[in-house]
Amino acid sequence: MPFETKEFDEKSWQKTHDSWLSDLDTTQAVSPVEVYKALEFAKENAIYNDETKETVAYGIFEGRKTIASAIANLIVSRTGRRFLKVLDVNVRPSIEDGANTENIKDSNTVIELYVTAIIGAIELTPKHRASVVKVYGRSASFMQVLKFVATEMPKRAAAGGANFKVSIEGRWLVIKF
Secondary structure (H helix, E strand, O other): OOEEEEEOOHHHHHHHHHHHHHHOOOOOOOOHHHHHHHHHHHHHHOOOOOOOOOEEEEEEEEOOOOOOOEEEEEEEOOOOOOEEEEEEEEEOHHHHHHHHOOOHHHHHHHHHHHHHHHHHHHHHHHHHOOOEEEEEOOOHHHHHHHHHHHHHHHHHHHHHOOOOEEEEEOOEEEEEO
């Protein structure tokens, strides 16, 4: 089922919070500290109408589910050249644990979540009036996804008549419109 990037509401944040904490009881290869930090970031930054707020959290949801499969941490520049930066994508502990233990289905899901975070940031550019999207490759696996996107995106964009530039700058995937 396809994933999509959406705003948290109180219900989806609470269900995500409770489910992710419950996952910690059965996962082994996931840092509880990272999970608590991701949930706290989402709680503090699930505010979407404040034009002065520079950090925003979006959930990546599977279909109509109300539990996020991942949390995307974004920075929105409010002055100068406007951009969106995806600083991190935190994956639900049960999915991350499966990927860490080389479960193919969960590994593929993690890749889908990374790609959805990138697409979601691009789709959010009009809302945040951004002309550049930057995605940080925090992990080696995410860097592999970013390099693949940097190679494939221009080919697909040219075929569809889209006009933007894609590059890798250090650990950043940079998309300029």
